[in-house]
Amino acid sequence: MALRNRIAHPLYTRHIRHDRCDRCSAAAQMRALLPTGNELFFCGHHARQHEPRLREIGADLSAGS
Numbered sequence: 001m002a003l004r005n006r007i008a009h010p011l012y013t014r015h016i017r018h019d020r021c022d023r024c025s026a027a028a029q030m031r032a033l034l035p036t037g038n039e040l041f042f043c044g045h046h047a048r049q050h051e052p053r054l055r056e057i058g059a060d061l062s063a064g065s
């Protein structure tokens with residue numbers, strides 16, 4: 001499940017784990033694994049904006065570094 005987006009885009013694999021931000025089209029800097037099992041990706045800007053709420057709902061946040 002965690003590998004779902006990585007193989008299909010060889011160009012991105014030398015980047016971190018670059019999916020795109022779910023709020024805009026910027027490269028994702030943070031991955032949030034929700035208690036429901038869904039994954040969300042955020043750029044730096046949106047990561048900061050949504051982090052308090054994500055922590056509140058128990059999301060597992062990991063930086064893409």
Ligand SMILES: [Zn+2]
Binds near residue numbers: 022023025
């Ligand atoms: Zn964004």
